[in-house]
Amino acid sequence: MSIARFRSIVLDCPDPHGLADFYRALLGWKIDSVRDDWVVVVGDGPGRLCFQLAPDHRPPDWPGNERPQQFHLDLTVDDLDEAEKAALELGAVKHRHQPAEDEEDGEGDFRVFLDPAGHPFCFCVD
Numbered sequence: 001m002s003i004a005r006f007r008s009i010v011l012d013c014p015d016p017h018g019l020a021d022f023y024r025a026l027l028g029w030k031i032d033s034v035r036d037d038w039v040v041v042v043g044d045g046p047g048r049l050c051f052q053l054a055p056d057h058r059p060p061d062w063p064g065n066e067r068p069q070q071f072h073l074d075l076t077v078d079d080l081d082e083a084e085k086a087a088l089e090l091g092a093v094k095h096r097h098q099p100a101e102d103e104e105d106g107e108g109d110f111r112v113f114l115d116p117a118g119h120p121f122c123f124c125v126d
Contacts, residue, residue, distance in 0.1 A: 014054065020040075038050065077125060092114065
């Protein structure tokens with residue numbers, strides 16, 4: 001028996017509306033509720049992403065330690081190249097550090113990006 005049920009992942013950001021719109025488009029989800037300092041995006045499954053105003057937000061400096069990432073989202077895609085192109089068009093940035101490039105074949109099954117507020121996320125293939 002569980003103690004709790006998963007509800008949300010909340011991201012601090014300087015622009016909750018803009019970041020919510022980015023993830024809405026990236027995931028094909030919908031905006032569920034909007035306030036000046038809080039926006040919620042939901043999909044078909046359990047859980048939701050929430051975006052909370054943090055005027056002094058400083059993005060993580062991963063893989064550095066001064067401002068560690070603390071967490072990141074892993075998102076499954078069918079085609080890394082196609083997903084990368086679409087994410088870049090939405091405003092994502094491909095991270096300069098790609099750990100998968102360090103693998104023996106130099107490719108790997110994931111890529112690291114930054115959302116418009118600087119939070120890392122990965123596209124992964126199964």
